[in-house]
Amino acid sequence: xxxxxxxxxxxxAGLVVLAAAAWLVxxxxxxxxxxxxxxxxxxxxxxxHNHVFRLGGLVQPGSFRREDQGQEVVARFVVTDNHQSVxxxxxxxxxxxxxxxxxxxxxxxxxxxxxxxxxxxxxxxDETYMPPEVAEALEEGHRRGIAEMAKGGGK
Amino acid sequence: MIPxxxxxxxxxxxxxxxxxxxxxxxxxxxxxxxxxxLARPASxxxxxxxxxxxxxxxxxxxxxxxxxxxxAQNSNTRLPEIFKFSAVWGAHEGSLLLWxxxxxxxTAAVTLFGRSLSPLMMARVLGVLGLVATGFLAFLTFTSNPxxxxxxxxxxxxxxxPLLQDIGLIMHPPMLYMGYVGFAxxxxxxxxxxxxxxxxxxxxxWSRPWTQIAWVFLTLGIALGSWWAYYELGWxxxxxxxxxENASFMPWLAGxxxxxxxxxxxxRGAFKAWTVLLAIFTFSLSLLGTFLVxxxxxxxxxxxxxxxxxxxxxLLFLAAVVGSSLALYAAxxxxxxxxVHFEPVSREAALLLNNVILVVTTVSILLGTLYPLIVDALGxxxxxxxxxxxNAVFIPLTTPLVILLGAGTLARWKRDRFADIWAKVRLAxxxxxxxxxxxxxxxxxxxxxRAALGMTLAFWVFFTTLKAVRDSARGRGIGGLSLSQWGMAxxxxxxxxxxxxxxxxxxxxxEKDVRLEPGDTYELGGYLFHFKGTTHLKGPNYEGxxxxxxxxxxxxxxxTLYPEKRNYLSGMPMTxxxxxxxxTRDLFxxxxxxxxxxxxxxxxxxxxxxxxxxxxxxxMALGGVCSALDRRYRVLARRQREALAGGVA
Numbered sequence: 001x002x003x004x005x006x007x008x009x010x011x012x013a014g015l016v017v018l019a020a021a022a023w024l025v026x027x028x029x030x031x032x033x034x035x036x037x038x039x040x041x042x043x044x045x046x047x048x049h050n051h052v053f054r055l056g057g058l059v060q061p062g063s064f065r066r067e068d069q070g071q072e073v074v075a076r077f078v079v080t081d082n083h084q085s086v087x088x089x090x091x092x093x094x095x096x097x098x099x100x101x102x103x104x105x106x107x108x109x110x111x112x113x114x115x116x117x118x119x120x121x122x123x124x125x126d127e128t129y130m131p132p133e134v135a136e137a138l139e140e141g142h143r144r145g146i147a148e149m150a151k152g153g154g155k
Numbered sequence: 156m157i158p159x160x161x162x163x164x165x166x167x168x169x170x171x172x173x174x175x176x177x178x179x180x181x182x183x184x185x186x187x188x189x190x191x192x193l194a195r196p197a198s199x200x201x202x203x204x205x206x207x208x209x210x211x212x213x214x215x216x217x218x219x220x221x222x223x224x225x226x227a228q229n230s231n232t233r234l235p236e237i238f239k240f241s242a243v244w245g246a247h248e249g250s251l252l253l254w255x256x257x258x259x260x261x262t263a264a265v266t267l268f269g270r271s272l273s274p275l276m277m278a279r280v281l282g283v284l285g286l287v288a289t290g291f292l293a294f295l296t297f298t299s300n301p302x303x304x305x306x307x308x309x310x311x312x313x314x315x316x317p318l319l320q321d322i323g324l325i326m327h328p329p330m331l332y333m334g335y336v337g338f339a340x341x342x343x344x345x346x347x348x349x350x351x352x353x354x355x356x357x358x359x360x361w362s363r364p365w366t367q368i369a370w371v372f373l374t375l376g377i378a379l380g381s382w383w384a385y386y387e388l389g390w391x392x393x394x395x396x397x398x399x400e401n402a403s404f405m406p407w408l409a410g411x412x413x414x415x416x417x418x419x420x421x422x423r424g425a426f427k428a429w430t431v432l433l434a435i436f437t438f439s440l441s442l443l444g445t446f447l448v449x450x451x452x453x454x455x456x457x458x459x460x461x462x463x464x465x466x467x468x469x470l471l472f473l474a475a476v477v478g479s480s481l482a483l484y485a486a487x488x489x490x491x492x493x494x495v496h497f498e499p500v501s502r503e504a505a506l507l508l509n510n511v512i513l514v515v516t517t518v519s520i521l522l523g524t525l526y527p528l529i530v531d532a533l534g535x536x537x538x539x540x541x542x543x544x545x546n547a548v549f550i551p552l553t554t555p556l557v558i559l560l561g562a563g564t565l566a567r568w569k570r571d572r573f574a575d576i577w578a579k580v581r582l583a584x585x586x587x588x589x590x591x592x593x594x595x596x597x598x599x600x601x602x603x604x605r606a607a608l609g610m611t612l613a614f615w616v617f618f619t620t621l622k623a624v625r626d627s628a629r630g631r632g633i634g635g636l637s638l639s640q641w642g643m644a645x646x647x648x649x650x651x652x653x654x655x656x657x658x659x660x661x662x663x664x665x666e667k668d669v670r671l672e673p674g675d676t677y678e679l680g681g682y683l684f685h686f687k688g689t690t691h692l693k694g695p696n697y698e699g700x701x702x703x704x705x706x707x708x709x710x711x712x713x714x715t716l717y718p719e720k721r722n723y724l725s726g727m728p729m730t731x732x733x734x735x736x737x738x739t740r741d742l743f744x745x746x747x748x749x750x751x752x753x754x755x756x757x758x759x760x761x762x763x764x765x766x767x768x769x770x771x772x773x774x775m776a777l778g779g780v781c782s783a784l785d786r787r788y789r790v791l792a793r794r795q796r797e798a799l800a801g802g803v804a
Contacts, residue, residue, distance in 0.1 A: 033539075035537065
């Protein structure tokens with residue numbers, strides 16, 4: 001083979017690998033990104049209806065209960081940002097550090113009845129840790145709550 | 156007193172590292188022999204000082220000296236002795252001290268085993284390592300001092316995170332760091348060679364065993380982490396594509412590419428510039444890994460306390476290392492162009508493609524790992540990239556790599572023909588297709604195309620590797636193979652074993668979360684799990700419940716498992732799974748939560764061939780050890796030593 005053809009062959013092989021990788025990356029990214037939404041955003045209808053997303057906030061104290069489903073283990077609880085709240089249904093064992101009043105992130109999609117169907121529930125990993133997304137969502141919820149209270153007071 | 160001694164030793168080590176980093180490099184450049192001669196004693200002194208510092212911290216832990224903040228935060232008088240010891244590297248400050256200690260140990264090892272290096276080369280290598288050490292020791296001293304006092308002293312410590320109170324976690328960080336830091340050695344060799352203007356086969360031959368040993372440690376470290384996650388996190392998963400896992404996996408992929416390209420540089424003198432770039436890339440990824448873990452910028456199971464100033468420091472350090480190395484590379488790489496020719500069908504070309512695929516895979520993982528950070532920084536919202544992304548990218552990219560592996564090991568150097576290679580692999584190809592298609596249906600009791608693909612790839616690796624061993628053994632017997640050839644064969648067989656494990660576990664595992672009352676049973680994967688109930692449990696620094704689950708198959712008792720739910724004194728709950736391990740399947744039971752009336756939510760797993768994942772990693776690591784011990788490295792060292800001694804006389 002001539003050197004020129006050889007270089008061309010190597011170049012083509014490299015480009016093929018790169019193109020394949022780029023195609024894979026973009027296709028996979030499109031399908032597997034999940035955005036974070038706070039309960040307020042969900043109630044306002046900003047969350048997608050037919051795509052997976054993550055819902056985060058605090059587990060509302062007193063909201064946790066179990067559905068009676070025989071041998072199935074199904075939990076229901078409410079996630080709140082102290083402004084709005086969304087009910088969550090999860091079939092399976094919750095993480096060790098899941099607790100009422102604590103931060104939680106649930107991944108899943110909205111069900112037809114307005115209940116969030118979680119495939120995965122993440123609690124914080126040690127007693128001092130709060131996921132940054134949740135901290136931000138709570139702050140935002142707090143701000144909105146105060147703003148609305150002020151508006152209500154002005155009427 | 157002892158903590159102050161440790162702190163003092165740490166500061167001295169920083170000063171010595173600075174001396175080791177500056178004087179030999181300047182001396183080598185300007186030709187000052189006395190400055191060059193500083194390199195070796197400074198390196199050894201730095202190691203000694205860090206050893207003293209580390210021992211002082213260990214002593215504080217063993218004596219439960221809660222006047223030291225770090226000890227008070229991560230230990231407890233009731234913590235078992237062995238965990239007091241491992242608690243030294245249980246959190247940020249101590250693990251960084253371990254990082255620095257390991258770097259100085261690697262450096263000291265270079266001064267011992269590199270005696271045949273020319274004094275100038277040695278001075279440059281040690282100088283570069285000294286600069287890296289200076290960065291880390293400055294980071295330790297100024298932002299993360301492990302010896303900081305707590306006034307007044309705490310009466311009792313907060314206890315080590317229970318997740319870390321485990322044998323797997325005693326070994327996981329040191330192994331991982333040995334790997335990360337080990338890649339500093341080929342990096343230093345590459346920089347030193349560029350500074351000296353000589354990139355020859357001897358340089359590659361020097362770097363190779365060091366790279367292989369670092370790679371072995373990293374392989375074992377990652378495997379240990381995966382094994383630990385499997386039995387300690389209670390999820391039964393072995394890999395989560397968690398950002399921190401990726402942080403260790405990216406240097407591993409780049410390091411694998413580096414090992415292969417070093418082989419070409421050593422044997423054929425080709426790929427020189429590329430190998431240098433890979434050495435820089437690999438070490439940069441190790442630093443990036445440290446940054447990702449330590450800065451807390453990513454949410455992950457390894458959530459260490461986050462502190463923005465620490466993250467900024469490592470980011471700046473990373474930028475300085477990568478920036479200066481690449482600048483040097485840009486200035487010098489044009490001079491090291493290889494003038495070796497090879498055809499598009501040859502061992503070299505196969506290894507080139509191997510490198511391209513490994514690097515592209517690494518970059519895809521890097522993209523998925525950093526994407527949420529980038530999007531957030533650009534104000535695009537909080538997103539996460541899930542495991543499906545990584546699987547969707549990783550599997551299609553590495554499948555051709557595995558096919559290439561089989562053909563590449565049988566290809567000749569320099570020039571080969573497709574027809575000749577095909578003649579060698581024909582039998583292996585047909586056999587792997589037959590076995591791969593038959594295995595899922597016959598042995599697993601259910602055909603699946605994905606399983607057939609995975610098993611075909613695994614058999615392809617086995618058969619082509621055996622063929623390569625047989626070909627090299629022709630004429631001299633199996634005992635005539637060099638350790639390096641055994642290393643390659645074992646490394647590749649390990650990949651095959653790993654593929655078997657991953658394929659069969661992912662496709663044939665069954666899992667179920669169920670509510671079980673004492674006396675209840677549940678059937679899973681042909682096994683019947685009988686829940687007998689729980690009893691109270693009391694350990695040294697925890698209390699909890701212990702379940703009893705008897706597993707039977709066709710009426711015969713297979714195993715009795717005792718999963719535990721512990722509540723540690725620090726207030727943290729822990730799940731200890733009950734696992735019956737086997738070569739062809741694991742049975743896994745974890746307690747979820749009590750549901751009242753003695754009933755529990757219980758997680759049951761049947762995981763076929765899951766052990767093969769870690770077994771594969773072990774075999775790969777063994778291959779790496781064999782290669783590093785190959786005779787020619789020792790012969791080379793002895794010959795150069797003799798030549799040097801002769802030259803002096």
